[in-house]
Amino acid sequence: MKKALSSIYIIIIMLFLYLPIFALMVLSFNEAKSMAVFTGFSLNWYVELFNSRLIMYAVVNTFTIAIISATVATIIGTAAVVGLDAMRPKTQNVILAANNIPMLNADIVTGISLMLFFLILRVPQGYMTILFAHITFSIPYVVLSVRPRMNRKTDRLFEAAMDLGASRKYAFRKVVLPELRPGILSGFLLAFTMSVDDFIITYFTKGAGINTISTIIYSQVKIGIRPSLFALSTIIFVVAFVALLIVNIKSKKQEVELVL
Amino acid sequence: MIIANKKWASPFIIWIIIGTIIPILSIVYYGMTSKDGGVTFANLGAIFSHDNLQALELSLLLALVSTIICLLIAFPMAMILKDSKYGKQGFLIFVFILPMWMNFLLRTMAWQVLLERNGVINSILTAVGLPRQAIMNTPGAIILGMVYDFLPFMILPIYNVVSKIDKHLLEAAYDLGANKITVFTKVIIPLSVPGIVSGITMVFIPALTTFVISNMLGGGKINLIGNIIEQEFTVNSNWYLGSGLSLVMMVFIIISMLLLNKFDKTGGASLV
Amino acid sequence: MAELIRLDNISKSFGEQEVLDELSLTVYENEFVTLLGPSGCGKTTTLRIIGGFETPDKGRVYFDGQDITDLPPNQRHLNTVFQNYALFPHMNVGENIAFGLKVSGKSDQYIKDKVKYALNLVNLKGFENRQITELSGGQQQRIAMARAIVNEPRVLLLDEPLGALDLKLRQEMQYELVRLKKELGITFIYVTHDQEEALTMSDKVVVMNNGYIQQEGTPEQIYNEPENAFVADFIGDSNIVPGRMIKDKLVEIKGTEFPCIDGSAEGFEPGQPVDVVIRPEDIEIRPYGEGLFNGEIISKIFIGVHYEMLVKSEKGNFEWLLQNYDEHHVGQKIGMYVRPENIQIMKKPEFDDEKAMELDL
Known part of the structure; x- marks a missing residue:
């Protein structure tokens, strides 16, 4: 009885979560432009999607920004964790409190604050300002993923390497980095997905004439939804599904902490 | 032994100062400055104008309602996941993480397609001979969108905490004579507080500050505080007023977080 | 070396x-x-x-x-x-x-x-x-x-x-x-x-x-030969008792005088307060009245090879820890004897830290 109830509950919630997405997927293969009636199978909307230079540029922007910002954030964040380790606990706490601000703050506030900052400095908004913003909100996630790995055990392993004659550099490269690796990896992944997913902060920092997937969806929805967006949804869903599957399998093998 | 020099943290510290602290201070600066450059509280006081106050009230109400709905759906879900063999790292967790990896604008758009006057739901309703429903552009549609978008952010933190509750604690409670209800209210719920608190944070704050969901499912007819701030920046280019209202909103965020932290004595609500 | x-x-x-x-x-x-x-x-x-x-x-x-x-x-x-x-x-x-x-x-x-x-x-x-x-x-x-x-x-x-x-x-x-x-x-x-x-x-x-x-x-x-109460207590079980030197090679503990082997040669002067360590296995059991002091067994446990007992002395009401291979009964009154070489006399601690430590014992 209890089991049956839980199963029903799970099914209802799953339908709630996935039915809307599947509706989009079905409509993406619809011949007509209708948002309700399925008139016949076609790939027209996929053709339109791939022929749209606007959307294709947005896709390129989204992924180059995500890769660059996640890489920079991972480097700065990892270095930060290493440097923080050398500081007194009190200093560390103050810095980590500041680190938490972008995560706890509402995205709209982060977006507005960066927009104002660029306006004050008269920095023309575009690709570079989006990149700067994305690095800013990604660093805290990297720090939070890597920091738990910088613990007593890592300290001891470093000491063990030094004890066995390794130089500081060698011990860091051969022992500390491998120990931090799972945290670095999940930090990078987290930063990457946050960047791909972000709309609000990008929206306020992008300026005119540049788009990412998120901002182009927003502007198109305002004008009127075209089914090519359903095609885009379908592709994104499949890519996310495959990517998450790979990460999940890998994380089981290599104990990468799978964060949200 | 110290592994490396603290200088390694300096790019990080510089980035926090330039990318986080100075921009936030510039909101404070603009929020307290009038157009001619003098110090003023008018931008803050603007929240008491009729439209703004109404928007803030509606935002608080909708955010509160969707947070409560999310919590009511998520807690039983987390408990089921905990006991399920598909729970830990398994299929079900995967199911709840996947929507988060999909762009939330597309997810919101999906509801627009479903709820539209000529959308999927109304087509089905007319097909079976029922009257059309005007769900779109109502506060109800916005709540639906919020719950849909943010539900996973409530389920996962609660699941993470609930799944780590030591089984022996529950056994000890039963051993000491507690019944199921007592175990639930006196052991499971108190131990889940960190997860509940971080779940509420992750739902309430984005819901309170959103302008996207209200724009897409409210058809521009329903103004939340987020919409008003957004318009001050993008349409009216009145940064002073926009900053002032943002400051007021930040106050509400900080108050709600302080209230939440009172409940979470461990202070260790985890996102992970 | x-x-x-x-x-x-x-x-x-x-x-x-x-x-x-x-x-x-x-x-x-x-x-x-x-x-x-x-x-x-x-x-x-x-x-x-x-x-x-x-x-x-x-x-x-x-x-x-x-x-x-x-x-x-x-x-x-x-x-x-x-x-x-x-x-x-x-x-x-x-x-x-x-x-x-x-x-x-x-x-x-x-x-x-x-x-x-x-x-x-x-x-x-x-x-x-x-x-x-x-x-x-x-x-x-x-x-x-x-x-x-x-x-x-x-x-x-x-x-x-x-x-x-x-x-x-x-x-x-x-x-x-x-x-x-x-x-x-x-x-x-x-x-x-x-x-x-x-x-x-x-x-x-x-x-x-x-x-x-x-x-x-x-x-x-x-x-x-533990040098102070901390060492005596940390290493093995022991009875650590405050005492006072009576004269060379004679110490008074809880109202009983014990011949010992330490004295002026080791720097212990008559009248000086000292700490005394007696290991539990060094207290020998004699028939009642035939030892240096008498007491009553108040508890007994068997711990593998030997018995461990708490004995309350008649004089001074002090609870001594004893270890013995032979079984005795709770309530039994016994005499006890300690060989002079098994009485370890220690100076009272000099450092504040050690005093603090002593209070912890």
Whole structure:
């Protein structure tokens, strides 16, 4: 009885979560432009999607920004964790409190604050300002993923390497980095997905004439939804599904902490 | 032994100062400055104008309602996941993480397609001979969108905490004579507080500050505080007023977080 | 024996907390030295200063006559077996053991032979390709030993290496460590809070508390002639009783006079208050009225080889701890006798810290 109830509950919630997405997927293969009636199978909307230079540029922007910002954030964040380790606990706490601000703050506030900052400095908004913003909100996630790995055990392993004659550099490269690796990896992944997913902060920092997937969806929805967006949804869903599957399998093998 | 020099943290510290602290201070600066450059509280006081106050009230109400709905759906879900063999790292967790990896604008758009006057739901309703429903552009549609978008952010933190509750604690409670209800209210719920608190944070704050969901499912007819701030920046280019209202909103965020932290004595609500 | 390591007036604080206070210690070549004390006594910090992982605030460290205080660990001729082993989790057993040899640029063949030799030495032949996670605690412990000794250090530092093992394995490993030390012919500096471990293996035991060395000596000296109440209490079970010297070689404890072997020659003057240690196995049971003092047995438990009893003395109402092979009954009245050489007279503590410690007892 209890089991049956839980199963029903799970099914209802799953339908709630996935039915809307599947509706989009079905409509993406619809011949007509209708948002309700399925008139016949076609790939027209996929053709339109791939022929749209606007959307294709947005896709390129989204992924180059995500890769660059996640890489920079991972480097700065990892270095930060290493440097923080050398500081007194009190200093560390103050810095980590500041680190938490972008995560706890509402995205709209982060977006507005960066927009104002660029306006004050008269920095023309575009690709570079989006990149700067994305690095800013990604660093805290990297720090939070890597920091738990910088613990007593890592300290001891470093000491063990030094004890066995390794130089500081060698011990860091051969022992500390491998120990931090799972945290670095999940930090990078987290930063990457946050960047791909972000709309609000990008929206306020992008300026005119540049788009990412998120901002182009927003502007198109305002004008009127075209089914090519359903095609885009379908592709994104499949890519996310495959990517998450790979990460999940890998994380089981290599104990990468799978964060949200 | 110290592994490396603290200088390694300096790019990080510089980035926090330039990318986080100075921009936030510039909101404070603009929020307290009038157009001619003098110090003023008018931008803050603007929240008491009729439209703004109404928007803030509606935002608080909708955010509160969707947070409560999310919590009511998520807690039983987390408990089921905990006991399920598909729970830990398994299929079900995967199911709840996947929507988060999909762009939330597309997810919101999906509801627009479903709820539209000529959308999927109304087509089905007319097909079976029922009257059309005007769900779109109502506060109800916005709540639906919020719950849909943010539900996973409530389920996962609660699941993470609930799944780590030591089984022996529950056994000890039963051993000491507690019944199921007592175990639930006196052991499971108190131990889940960190997860509940971080779940509420992750739902309430984005819901309170959103302008996207209200724009897409409210058809521009329903103004939340987020919409008003957004318009001050993008349409009216009145940064002073926009900053002032943002400051007021930040106050509400900080108050709600302080209230939440009172409940979470461990202070260790985890996102992970 | 030649002096190998000398700590000269070492002081070390972490923040407000003073961990070592002007500690001086000499370790000789080929010695098995154990630093023994409760947690927080400064023993691990002392070891870490010798290893080069901490720098003392004051004082110098000498190795073979040379000042090595500021030398980093990778330039010291000693190796460490860490608490919880600190084996590199991303390397297999062979790579772990080879780490130090690779760093020092040894040839592949040499490394291979040496790893094999080390695994043989710790009785884990053929374990080269095992993963660290596949090993039991005891095996990990042996690998940690092997990884340290392949580098042929002159001194091996061991930080509670048996702390994570269960009792039986711990006892086995104690013999193993003594055998290894003999085979290698090097100096061991060993840190533990387990007095049995210290007494079993060491040539010299250094008892520490609150950052001071309380007593230094052979296991026999430490056990039989504790210099103060802390050492007496920390090592084995004992009756520690305040007393007063009556005259040369006669001490009064709880209203009873006991002949002893200490007196003016050891600096104990008549009338001086002292602490007296009597080990529970040194109180002999006699028929009632035939010993030095009488009492009544108030509790008894059997602990393996012998019985342990609490006896309340008629004079002074003091509860004495006794150990005896023969069974006696609760409620029985007995006489008790202590041989003069089994009465250990100690000076009252001089340091405030020790007084504080005494109150804790």
